[in-house]
Amino acid sequence: MAAERGRPRLARDTIVGWMVLVLFVSLLSVVIVVRESLHVSVTERANADVTQEIEEFRTFTRTGVDPETSRPFTTAERLLTVYLSRQRPGSGEVIVGYVGESGVVTTSYGAGAPDVDEYDLTRDPAVLRAAEQGTSGTLDTPAGEMRWARTVVDVRGGDDAMLLVAVFTGEGTAEADRTVRMLTLVSLGTLLLAGVISWLVAGRILRPVRQVQEAAAEITEHDLTRRITVGDDDVSGLAATFNRMLDRLEEAFRAEQRFVDDAGHELRTPITVIRGHLELMDDDPASREVTMRIVTQELDRMSRIVTDLLALAKADRPDFVRLGEEVDLPALTISLEAKVSALADRSWRLAHVAEGTARLDTQRVTQAVLQLAHNAVQHTADGDAITLSSDVVVDPDLGPALTISVADTGPGVPVAEREHIFERFAHGEPPDGRRHSGAGLGLSIVRAIAEGHGGRVDVGGTPGEGAVFTLVLPTHTPASHDHPEQT
Template sequence: MGLVSSLLVLYPSHYGIALFILGMLLIAFLISGIFTRPFVEILKRIDLMKAGTTGSVPDNVPEELEGIIRAFMEIHEDNLRQIESHRRFTSDVAHEIRSPLTALRGSIEVALRRQRSSEEYRDVLQRSLDEVKRLQGIAENLLLLSRADYKIIEMRKDWFDVNELVQEIIDRMRNLIGRKGILFSEEYQEPLEYFGDRVFIDQAITNVIDNAIKYTPEGGKIEVRTSTDGHSIILTITDTGPGIPEEEQEKIFQRFYRVDRARARTSGGAGLGLAITKWIIQSHGGKIAVESTPGEGTTFVIAFPV
């Protein structure tokens, strides 16, 4: 007689209990397997996400769990985007400051190779000063954007006349406009009183007009107009420059973005102007939009709510 049969004879009730417990354990094991399988799958995906991939939702997970996974995936993807943009930003900063530094070092080394006339030294110093100014401009713009990110800039708002400000900006740029032989026209709708930070708005508008002058070839046309529709004060800056391809129009507001890196390099832009302009306008609850046709020109429209 086998052992099992002997036990069954000796302890029939105990055998039944043991079988029952074994059965329950088996069922518990199967059920826990069903419940834990999604978690095992999720853990596998978390391992992949740790390695830097985007996530995915495993099949057959309960609806509530799927919602939580999707929320985590969004946070993870957002973090990946931010890491990528920080990497790009650091590399852009390095590139941007390396070029003026290389130029600076080159001209100083060449100047020091032998004795020079005071004229030549003056020339080198002038070029060095230009590069230093460029570096200083980049550093100041970066500092401003970083303070904007940390939200530690306070707008000092007061009433001022927008038309007066625009005229002041254009007057400051008259020499540049004249040198490039640009036909400049202005049209003002008066009066346009606005409550905002005059210094920052000056900077925002200056950047856009500066671009129009910088990117419009000699003999081109620029038109600046102010108006109001009762809800907003609207500024329109139109030029007959090279235009901006449609797929680039959103990107020009990103830091360090330049449509034509080679062309912008010769005109000295770092690609920070419009990022600053957009931040200033948005800080006032306003909007900036661009319309452009390559080969014909560009129009920037700025609207400040009143």
């Protein structure tokens, strides 16, 4: 049992594992994309700041004037001094002005830029070499990555003015990394929470599967009553299907057990009779003839019992009644009258003939009517009247229905016995007190045939004056009873 119960947990682990793996890959992809996006954003912002400063300086050199003379600048040093005094460098930004070959004029630092004691780019030969070789670029410095650009302006009547703009991306990159770390921690927490929730949800979803397994392990041929609690989700449909299967198995087992019990109960008597007579049989021809006649009668009775039991066993199958094409009701009634009139020497009468057609199992209907007629013969004497009739009526429960009645002039059926007589091996108690031979299966077969058509069998008449048995069959059979013709 322990090994079997491990299988649902394995399925649970697989479901949770795949969910966590998919979520992990998704969150990892998000973290990587966010990290790269933030780093690219820092780089683009640094490039934009450098470009903006260079463009502003170029604009200033073209349109700016010396505030003291209100005339264009005449020296590079004055140009750079005035320009730098008006600038407010951005975060991590450093602006340096150079005059010809005389060196640095001034340096302006923005917030987050490295301190001079930490790193002085004006004293870094690599910066000067790079500025001499190009107009922009990226350098790795002791203070981190630096993105720079420079521009040179000719001042009329003086030295050239060079402006170098540098932006250190270390602070922006560090902020981006802090954001990524926070996102990573949140993702890990989400991953853990999702794992716990998926574990619980998977357990709830797989509970019907686990219950099916446990029920299947506990069910035996002696106990088919175990059922599984059905929920309201899709997977619970498995439990509902399993319960329906158990219902069918239980019903099949009960039918089998009932058949065995019925057969053993009813066949025991003729077997005992046959054995007793055979054990007492001697060599006298007359005695042997009597014994063989009794044995033959008992064997015939056993054969009828077995035939009836097989018919009742088939009544639980969906193909017990096989509906064919539309049946002509007048022809069916005439055929039934011809068959029942050959059963015994009675005053057979045909009171009414139904008109129209209906979908019926002709063989089963004939079997039921012959059984009712045989039952009437058993409860009447030679010359007594037995009346057969058929009609099409509107039944309150079934709508348009075919009725086939067999009425006799026998002792009738007491009202208290009318439900009981349709049970297996039931023998009614007629008013005259006479019991008739038979296994008590005939009326059970009649009821099974009627119900197989979606109809019923009614009992009427007045006790002491006769009985009326009526088959009531719908002329349009419900879908649940509509089985295709089988061969």
